[in-house]
Amino acid sequence: MTADASLPVLLIVEDDEGLQRQLKWAYDGYQVVIAGDRASAIDLMRLHEPAVVTLDLGLPPDPDGTSEGFATLTEILAIKPDTKVIVASGHGARESALKAIALGAYDFYRKPVDIDELGLIVARAFHLHGIEAENRRLESATGEGSTVLGSIISAAPEMLKVARTIERVATADVSVMLLGASGTGKELLARAVHEKSRRAKGQFVAINCAAIPENLLEAELFGYERGAFTGAVKTTPGKIELAQGGTLFLDEVGDIPLPLQVKLLRFLQERVIERIGGRAPISVDTRIVCATHQDLDAMTADGRFREDLYYRLAEIVVKIPSLAERPGDAVLLARHFAHRFAREMNPRVTGLAPDALAAIDAYAWPGNVRELENRLKRAVIMADGKTVSAADLDLPGTTPDEPQLINLRAAREIADRRAIHQALIRTENNISGAAKLLGISRPTLYDLLKQYQLGT
Structure with a gap:
């Protein structure tokens, strides 16, 4: 049976060969790797960096005790502190449980093993690990822009209303x-x-x-x-x-x-x-x-x-509005994704070039945020220079359909508001830069901000 690399990795550290086989075939939703001692467990830990580990404390050369198991737990958490380690033991359960939790284990399970019950604990551990990883990603993200609901990046009134x-x-x-x-x-x-x-x-x-x-x-x-x-x-x-x-x-x-x-x-x-x-x-x-x-x-x-x-x-x-219905948000999100992917995949990239910002702003994004994220990931990986260019994005030359307006004053106000909003986002609320981008003076821009009651 070939392991599915797309599945999350579950490391089982267990020296009983019969239980190894039983546990290996019980978890069909994971890529299961098995170790029978501390050395092989640490090797597999470094190779796969699993999110969840089940660990039997009774490992050789101390199968009747817990010393080797606790040493393995300490090494696993030293390698990857966010790993959820589920410790199992039949030796002095209460004392072992207290010590395991004190050392940083996620949960303790007393032998003999009930496959269904242990499966629920494993599923919860993977779920929690995923939430914590997403929270860390969001907390460390350096992309500019407003966040709403703790994770949604937007400055568009349509999304703020949602x-x-x-x-x-x-x-x-x-x-x-x-x-x-x-x-x-x-x-x-x-x-x-x-x-x-x-x-x-x-x-x-x-x-x-x-x-x-x-x-x-x-x-x-x-x-x-x-x-x-x-x-x-x-x-x-x-x-x-x-x-x-x-x-x-x-x-x-x-x-x-x-x-x-x-x-x-x-x-x-x-x-x-x-x-x-x-x-x-x-x-x-x-x-x-x-x-x-x-x-x-x-x-x-x-x-x-x-x-x-x-x-x-x-x-x-x-x-939920489409990205095309959220003026300015494509640029905010693009900056966020560019910083994130540069940090993870291409540290040479420092940001987005002006022509890339203009292309992102003009494109309709029919695939919405998911398309934008995928496009930025590819562009950051493929970028040769320090900034992502419009050529790196390789966007089709299309623009969103504009609403058909009859009233000229209303059309002009909508156009003014959209242009000002997008200019402020692209210049990160720099009034001088926004005025230059719009082709007007700073006093004129201040007057328009006051006229349309637009905050910066």
Whole structure:
């Protein structure tokens, strides 16, 4: 069996060969690597830098004690302090647990091993590691611009309005529907709803309903009992159950097939599920946030999406503007991505050249923020000079469609506001630089700022 390099790496440190085999085949959602002693564990740690490690304290040459296990724990955390190490032992459980946590272990598990229970601990550890890594990335980001909701970068009124809406609805325990094109940041906003809610201490569990085959989606959502179907070798909780006390994010909810929509509706009405192959009802308290780029109104009208389910899911609807509808934000985000990718991939790059800024500002970005991020990553990697140029971006020469306005004064005011806003962003709020870019004097720019009540 060839390891899938795209899967997160789980390092299992265990000297019992029978348990090694059992654990290796229990975790099909991870790339599992196994070590039987401290030396091989440290070698694999340096090679793979896994986010999560399960560690048996009873390792050779001290299989009946804990000294070698604790030494391994100390070395692992010295190499990668953010690693989530789950320690397992049958030796003096309470004392070992206290010492392991004191040394920096994430969790302690007493032998004998229950595969399902340990699997939940491992899943939680990966989830927490991912959240912490994202927080560190955002905290260390040096890209200019305003951040809203802690992670969304924007200075556009359209996006700030969305942020205020999210902040208000987050505290109300209602279902939220996020509508927007692909790449507009729907999952980031869903996380913001969770993190600002009273459920923030619970798990945020996401599932992309369009990425999972129809015949597997029910098992992913509702879970299954051992023996429920061929290949069901263990009882597995579904995403709904894993989101107990937290938030379940259903991305591309419009792709849920009609038969499964009925079962989802029943859960939303009764807050009870049954795993596939199970008969015992399981109560689940979770909040639903969903997202789609599809027109659900049209889908309900022609019978492709249940109307009663739609109203259950869409107690609050938030429409997310495209990047083209957020004037100036493309430049803000481009600076952020350029700094980030330069730091990670090409330290020679110090920023964006003026022609790159102009090209970014003029382009329509049909793929939204995701397209911008991917384009900047490629440009930073390929850049030969100290700044990313328009040639490095290799953008098609298209511009957004302008609204057709009849009133000349209104058209002029909209054009003035947009030009001033974009000039201030491109010059980082430098009045002299913005005035020069606009081709007007500083006093004229100050007059326009006052006339249009634009702050800097």
